[in-house]
Amino acid sequence: MYTLFFQHLNSKVQLTEEEQAHIKTYLTLKKIRKKQYLLQEGDVCKVIAFVEKGALRAYSVDDNSNEHIIQFALEGWTISDLYSFLTGDPATYNIDALEDSELVLISKSAHEELLQTMPKYETFTRLNITGAYLAMQRRLTSIKSSTAEERYQDFIALYPHIAQRVPQHMIASYMGLTPETLSRVRKRISSK
Structure with missing residues (x-):
């Protein structure tokens, strides 16, 4: 089940078989059904999820019960409430499955340990965050102009x-x- 995860990782940084095996020890697998929550607003986000199969969305709900979707995640994408994950503050977003989904999860402690001990993982994380930031900036520019x-x-x-x-x-x-x-x-x- 880690196939797509390691394809994605290896597309950004080349890993040896041993490095892949080492990273795998930090990962957990999770299946969630359509409409099932991965995260609810107000809870602390404890994982970053990589979508092996399925589709998820991150969204907030305003005072009038209107949903505001900020992200979709299909196969090969990651999803999380990154602010909550990094700070430990309560999440401002809900994340749920639009389809039955299979996820690869990395916890905060596993993420931190890999950042400290594996330079290739740190490079991979930096490239992912940079890509997400560029996509967000492109989206904001598009909304305004x-x-x-x-x-x-x-x-x-x-x-x-x-x-x-x-x-x-x-x-x-x-x-x-x-x-x-x-x-x-x-x-x-x-x-x-």
């Missing part, structure tokens, strides 16, 4: 697999739109 049509077309181009597996109302939430607005955007795009 692109039309809804441009944002949707960019989303479809960047994440075609998400668009095929996630309901449109969730994509609308991720984009900061109402489902009705997204429907109009899709209609305008298809009529061009």
Whole structure:
């Protein structure tokens, strides 16, 4: 079950068989069912999850019970409430499964120990965090400077697999739109 995890890791830093075996001792496997929580708002996030199979989302819920999705994670992606994980503060996000999912988890203590003892793991972590930061910056720039049509077309181009597996109302939430607005955007795009 660690196949995709180590493919992802080796795409950023090359590991020997011994290094992979060593890292594997720090990992745990978890299966969660569709709609099952990995994390609930208010709990402290104790793991970073790598998706081997399935799909998850991270989101907050406002005072009017509206969901605001901040991240999707499909196979090959990681998901966590990183702020809570790093600080030990209560999570501000919920994370649940959109499909039955198989996850590779790394705990805070395991993560810290690997950072201290394995330079390749530290490099891998730095590259992942850098990539996540760049994606967040690109998303914020898009929200501020692109039309809804441009944002949707960019989303479809960047994440075609998400668009095929996630309901449109969730994509609308991720984009900061109402489902009705997204429907109009899709209609305008298809009529061009």
